[in-house]
Amino acid sequence: MGSGREPRVAKTTPQSPVLPTGSGELRGREAVLGRLRERIVGYAASRIGREAAEDLAQEVLIVLETKYPQVGAAEELAPLAFRILRFKMAAWRRKRARRGEDRQAALDDVQPADPAPDPEAEAEMRERRERLRTAIEKLSGRCRQIFRLKLEGKSFAEIQREMGAASLNTVYTWDYRCRQKLLALLGGSWEAER
Amino acid sequence: MTRDEIRKLLGGYATGTLSDAERRALFRAALEDQEIFDALADEEALRELFSDESYRRELAAALAEQRPGLGERLAAWWRPAPIAAAAAFVGVLVVGITVLTRPPAYEVAMRTEPKAAVPRAVEKAGGEAASKGGELPGTAVEEPTRQPGEARESAAERVEAEAAAVEGKPQRAARAKAKVPPEGRPAAPALPLAPRRDMVRAGAAPALGTARRAMIAEARRAPGVIGGVIPERGAVMGGSAGVAPPPAVLARPAEVARLRVTVQRLRADREFEAAPAGYRFKPGEVVRLRVVAPVPGFLYVAEQTGGSGWRLIHSGRVEAGQPVFLPARGGLPPQPEPGVCRYRVIVSEEALPLDELESGEAFEPGAAEHWAEVTLEYRAAGR
Structure with a gap:
């Protein structure tokens, strides 16, 4: 079980943690993650642009890999992905609103995390x-x-x-x-x- | 399941209505179909709201209250109908009696068109008056030379003039003369025009539309203080080039509490202090804002640097009289280069549309809001 907790993303390149499979029945966690990545990129690209979409998909997959390595079924991974994706997109929007693209220091980076509700x-x-x-x-x-x-x-x-x-x-x-x-x-x- | 059937399952996702089989079918379809995936991802916003159990209960309770049906609404609409009918009947009766009990001369005037009736009436009464050695009433009802801006007569006044002429009352006719309109000029409406509804906004205007911007622009041209709030000098003390909000006059009592904004700088001992008047900030210096709202409501802060547009950096609830530090911990992102950085602070009793504020195109305070603006000038050391 110990090896099961090891993030599988480490075995692949950072840009593409898993390889997308072809169409048809998805077998295995990696195949599901690969398909999820495609869909997340597609969705995020239509909402926030292609460039940020790739990064966002990567961040979602990293969270899935590191925090939910035990989840393998599509019907479990997909809702998790939606939730993480939503948080990531909201954070991305806030970050963009708080600072200019030309500014190097983000508000989030300057101050320590506030445990109180935002x-x-x-x-x-x-x-x-x-x-x-x-x-x-x-x-x-x-x-x-x-x-x-x-x-x-x-x-x-x-x-x-x-x-x-x-x-x-x-x-x-x-x-x-x-x-x-x-x-x-x-x-x-x-x-x-x- | 067909694609259409799968789409119908979307409605069960946010509320957690789906059975295991339905969930499986939906999520597997989402992995295969980008459109379904996108719809589900959008649905996440709704699921997030419904995930709060107390909010769910609240909504369910609200939905449990029966909305009045069509029958009830019709009944409610018809309820005042008998009263309205009775009022209308009484109104018609009063008008009828009034018309019937008027003197005959009035009737003559009522029957005739203003343009033609006046000479005829004058002719009829003129001979009578002349025989009495009086001034010919015809002169009393001559077309007056209307000065620009002169008030137009009402239909009743015109009738009065005609009636006076017919009755041979030159003085009364002369008094009314000035009110007779030029030929062909339409009579003014008896009732004042109602104000245009599209120019009126009730309460604190939450939208930042064209009308509101126009109102703000108008207000800025007039002397006074926008929103009735006088920004303290403290609001600009931190900046060497502090700029108070443009003056304007808007309806808010003068005694209303003020919005207070203070710039604080981080000292070497890691404590914040209010920046003294005329203080020149150095690039990279850490500052924060201290805001004390005059009313409870919502606080919005926007930033403008280097000639760019306004950018929303904070929005949230605020209590009256309680200091709020922005940011709550640490300082604002330091300005790395010499230049000017402006902060606009708005306190509104009503929530403003975040989408408009975040777009940065219209971060303009409305009439019902308290606001202040702080300008910080960053200069390199030795300049």
Whole structure:
């Protein structure tokens, strides 16, 4: 087990910790990581630019390698990757906002890490919560019911039973439409565009 | 599962609604399909919000409250209808009685067009007045020469002039004469125009739109202090070229507390002290800002260096009267070269749109905000 904890990224080059596999069923952690890297680069490039995307993907993979070496399944690695990716992107945006590209010393580098909650992040989170609450309260009828049941932790199958839907697919469709409505109320994005 | 079916599973990710099989299908599809991956990555923002259990409960409780249905809303809309109908009926009745009980001359005036009715009415009353040796009423209703800026008459005043002429009351007609409009000129509306809604913003304007910028620009041209806040000299003491906010007059009581911004420099003993007046900063010197907000709300600080645009460096909650240090630990990134560095501090009682602030294009304070600006000049030693 000891060797299992060893970061596998060390065996590959820093630019490409794992090699992407071809299409089809993904076997093994490295294959999943390779595919994840491709997707992360694709996503980040569309949001923050190609140059930063490569670095960001690399940082996400390093965290996955060093902190979660025991996780191998795609359905476990992918949500972890989404979470890390989000933190990394938020940090990247804040960093860019706090300092100019021409400035060498970042605010984060100058001061020691503050263990207290970041007031900026807190304010941002509060703003996002309020925005979502305002939008979600505008929903009506079935959409309110679906969202309420989902927030109460019900599965789609339980929602189907509770709402008396003919099939699970019907619930998926209702949910999809309600999300589209909510998204429209939020102006087309779950969070304000930066 | 087809791609469309997989997409429908996206809705279950943020709320943790998916079963193991659904999760597996969704994430495997995300690895194969960039579009689904992107959608899931965007969904992470929502999942983050829903991961707070208390917030989830709060939202679920809000959703549990029944929104009034269409029937109820219609009923609510119709509820005042009988009252409105009764009021309308009474209004019609009053108008009807008023019209019916008016003297006949009034009726004549009402029937005629202003342009033609006045001479006719004058003609009718003129003979009568002339026979009494009075001034011909026709002179009283002559087209007055309207001076520029003269108030226009109302329809009621015009009717009064015509009625006076018809009744043979030259003095009254003469009094009303000046109010008669030139031929063909439309009568002014009886009610004042309502202010344009698009020019009015209620409360503290959170958006930094064109109207707001125009308002700020307008305010800057006028004397006074923007937002009613007088930035203390302390706000600029730290900089040798401190610049107070441009003067302006905006509606805020003079007695309102002030926003206080002080520049502090790091001494050799690693303690911060307020930079004395006229102090010249050396490149690389560590400074921080001390801000005391006059009201509770949100604090935003932007930085401008080397002629670049404003860049947001801080945003967060702030309490009234409690000093906030920026940054909380250590100092601001030191300015490595001689030059000027400006900081703009805004305290707003309402949250401002971060996306606009972060874009750096519009870091302009609004009328409802307290703000101050600090300019630090860095000069190389011996200059």
